[in-house]
Amino acid sequence: MGSSEQIGHYRRHPFVEIMDCTLRDGEQTSGVSFLPHEKLMIARMLLKEVNVDRLEVASARVSSGEKEATTMICSFAREQGLIDKVEVLGFVDGGESVKWIKECGGKVINLLAKGSERHCRQQLGKTPEAHLSDTLDTIAMANNEGLAVNVYLEDWSNGMKASPQYVYDMLGALAQTPVKRFMLPDTLGVLNPLQVIEYMRKMKKAFPTLHFDFHAHNDYDLAVSNTLAAVLGGCNGVHVTVNGLGERCGNAPLSTVQVILKDHFEAVTNIREDKLNDVSRLVESYSGISIAPNQPVIGENVFTQVAGIHADGDHKARLYYNLLTPERFGRKREYALGKNSGRANVAKNLEELGLQLTPEQMQKVAKRVTELGDRKEMVTRDDLPYIVSDVLKHDTPEDSVKLLSYMVSSAYGLKPLASLKVEIHGQQYEADSTGDGQYDAFVKALRKVYRDKLGRTFPILTNYTVSIPPGGRTDALVQTVITWQDNDKIIKTRGLDADQTEAAIKATIKMLNIFEEGNKHFDKL
Numbered sequence: 001m002g003s004s005e006q007i008g009h010y011r012r013h014p015f016v017e018i019m020d021c022t023l024r025d026g027e028q029t030s031g032v033s034f035l036p037h038e039k040l041m042i043a044r045m046l047l048k049e050v051n052v053d054r055l056e057v058a059s060a061r062v063s064s065g066e067k068e069a070t071t072m073i074c075s076f077a078r079e080q081g082l083i084d085k086v087e088v089l090g091f092v093d094g095g096e097s098v099k100w101i102k103e104c105g106g107k108v109i110n111l112l113a114k115g116s117e118r119h120c121r122q123q124l125g126k127t128p129e130a131h132l133s134d135t136l137d138t139i140a141m142a143n144n145e146g147l148a149v150n151v152y153l154e155d156w157s158n159g160m161k162a163s164p165q166y167v168y169d170m171l172g173a174l175a176q177t178p179v180k181r182f183m184l185p186d187t188l189g190v191l192n193p194l195q196v197i198e199y200m201r202k203m204k205k206a207f208p209t210l211h212f213d214f215h216a217h218n219d220y221d222l223a224v225s226n227t228l229a230a231v232l233g234g235c236n237g238v239h240v241t242v243n244g245l246g247e248r249c250g251n252a253p254l255s256t257v258q259v260i261l262k263d264h265f266e267a268v269t270n271i272r273e274d275k276l277n278d279v280s281r282l283v284e285s286y287s288g289i290s291i292a293p294n295q296p297v298i299g300e301n302v303f304t305q306v307a308g309i310h311a312d313g314d315h316k317a318r319l320y321y322n323l324l325t326p327e328r329f330g331r332k333r334e335y336a337l338g339k340n341s342g343r344a345n346v347a348k349n350l351e352e353l354g355l356q357l358t359p360e361q362m363q364k365v366a367k368r369v370t371e372l373g374d375r376k377e378m379v380t381r382d383d384l385p386y387i388v389s390d391v392l393k394h395d396t397p398e399d400s401v402k403l404l405s406y407m408v409s410s411a412y413g414l415k416p417l418a419s420l421k422v423e424i425h426g427q428q429y430e431a432d433s434t435g436d437g438q439y440d441a442f443v444k445a446l447r448k449v450y451r452d453k454l455g456r457t458f459p460i461l462t463n464y465t466v467s468i469p470p471g472g473r474t475d476a477l478v479q480t481v482i483t484w485q486d487n488d489k490i491i492k493t494r495g496l497d498a499d500q501t502e503a504a505i506k507a508t509i510k511m512l513n514i515f516e517e518g519n520k521h522f523d524k525l
Contacts, residue, residue, distance in 0.1 A: 015268045016261055017237035019054040019213065020046050020254060022283060023069075024089055026245030029289060036069035038286040042242075043073045045282060047082050049275045050254075053237070056110060059089040060097035067104060074105035083107050087150065092134050095141045108148045110183065111138060113170070115153025117163035128166055132173055139177050150181040152215070157186040160199040171207055181211045181237065186226060189219030189249065193229035200233025213237040216252045218244065223252040228260055231267070242283040243291055243298070255280065255297040263323045274330040297324065303331055400425055400516035403509050408438040408501060418442040422449060424516070429453045439504045446508070458515055459484035459491060466500055480504045484511050491515065 023039050026032070034042070039057065046052050058070045070088060077083045083105070090097030090109040101109050113135045114120040120131050135151075142149045151174055153159065159167045171182065184203065186196070196214070203212055214230030216223040216239070227238045244253035255276045261267035280298040284291050293301040303326035326332050406420035418441035419432035431448040435441030443461070450456045463483035480503035484491040491514055495506030 014266070016231055017053045017213070018254070018258070018269055018271055019056060019087070019237055019239045020050075020052045020241065021056045021215075021239050021251065022046070022241040022243075022245055022254075023073075024056040024058055025215075025239075025247065025251055026241035026243075026283075026287075028247040029245045029250065029287065030247075032245065032287045032289060034069070034286055036065060036072055039069040040072045040076060042279070042283060042286065043086075044076060045275070045279050046242075047077065047085060048080065049272060050279050051270045051272050051275075052085075052254075053270055054085050054087055056087045056089060056239075060091065060100040060109075061093075067100065070101075070104040070106065074107075078105060084148070089152070090138075090142075092131070092138045095138065098138065098142045098145055098147060101147060102145050106147070108150065109142050110150045110152055111135070111142070112152045112154055113174075115156035115167060115170070115184070115187075116159030117166040118158065119155045120166070128169065132170060135170075136173070136177065139174075139179060143178055149177075149179050150183055150213075151179050152183045152185060154185060155187045156184040157191045157195075157199070158188065160195075160202070161190075164202075168206060171203075171210070175207055175210060181213055182207075183213040183215055183239070184230075184235070185215035185239075186217055187215075189217035189223065191226055192220070192222060193225045196226045196229040197233040200230050200235050204234040211236045213239060215239040217246065218249040218251060221249070223250070224256050224260065227252045227257050228265070231261065231265065243280050243287075243289065243295075245283070245287060245289065253295075253298075259297055259324060273328055277329050277331055297329060399509075399513050401509060401512040403505070404428065406442065406505070408442055410438055416441045418445045420445050420449075422446065424449070424454070438501045442501070442505060443508065446512075458512060459486035459489075462490075464504070466503075478503050480507050482507045482511065484515075486515060 023034065023042060027034055043055060043057060046055055055073075057073050058066050074083060074086055077086045084107055086106060087108040087110050088097075088101045088104070088106050090101055090111050092111065092113060097111075098109060114124060114131055117128060120126060120128055124131055126134075139149050139151075153167065153170065156167065174182070182203075184200070191199075200212065200214065203210075212235045214227060214235045214237075216226045216230075223244070227240070230238060238257060239251065240254040240257050241251040242254050244250040244256075254271075258269060258271045258273065258276065261269060262273075277298055280291060291298055291300070293299045296302060302324075402423040404421040404423055406418065408416065408418045410416040415434040415436070416438045417432065417434050418438065419430075420442065421428060421430045423429075429449045431445045431452070433441050433444035433448055435444045447458070450458050461482060462485045463481075465481050467479050467481075478497060478500045480495045480497075480500060482493055482495075482504065484493070491511050493507040493511040493514070495503035495508075495510070497503040497506060
């Protein structure tokens, strides 16, 4: 079938239901375990802000912590009138899962049945007839307890490959029950998009009135492609996770699936795209699994132009823009500074700062930025005024904040201590504080100066990374990059030293000078 015919077929079903599985399947990522209050915070954001249609929050009977989290989420959802959107994976276990979900306050069970004859006979040790009978009994129990039922056909993909008649027989019997949705997982991630389209169309042809979901796994890096193929094949809903979390290679990422459905297939969903970055950062924080800088939509670098020719094209006629504009996701386009940036990137950054240079001055500044990039130095927008001052042979801006002396110490069984003397706009101040680490104690002492002596606050630390510069050794230099937020402004500063704490302190004093000077140093250029 040609692409236009495929899309024409798809457009007869323009709405796609999105179910997020981060709190159930996503938590099966190796090393990831959310605390109950973390699950609640993620659930709140997905339901209230991102606006997913459904949310799978747990597997029944796993642990007491899982039960506590599920109960908290169900209580919140009921208060918000969203309890029908909260779903829990349950099992064909004589009604134990039904009881567990009922005790948590849940209203929907996603019942896991076997979607391949091999799983049925070899894992359960049952005949298809016996497994179907047990499944029907569990559905009846759930309905008697007031639970709505969806059914997963586990290993459906291999079932369609090796035992399709088993799949048809199961669906034929289950279609006679009040099951609301039939969820077809590629449990082992073995399908390709052509197979997904073929098998999904067979499902729709055999059972045209049933609601089908598709659940992808990313073992061949095809989770997104297979999810979209399922939509082309006629499925009604798709399963995703935030940041693509999931067992083994993960699941289809919510953000990527959303933008492709909308931009390439003109699909209608209920997702609020301006909240995708926020929920990704929340899950990144709680899971400890970092988002790749080049991850589409949500990666740190995906709205950063590096090549100078791209910045030049953007400046003249938005020549390097596509539908994925950063503003769509509550973000902002940036232009990297380094050896590839050229004059156009420098000009864009200076424009943001409100600085204007002659072409000759611009050439000199661009050359200096390139030189720094060749040495693998990190150059940020906040560095530019200082680079401009240096290149144009003006006086280097005088530091508004100077660290005159400091001492940090730690001892077994005691909290680390920091004591410092700092000069701010010519006035000296002293303070000391304890903290959870040497650097934490240092920052708390600085904040004490600002709070008690100046009656002010300074930017909030939002990210702290430590690395050994490429080619370095553990006994050589350590690089510390700290990101700060001052209202809507982001300040990123870097410190380099043989000692990690000293590197962090250098980055902090640099941030304070940027913070104190604000736009004042522009007058000195």
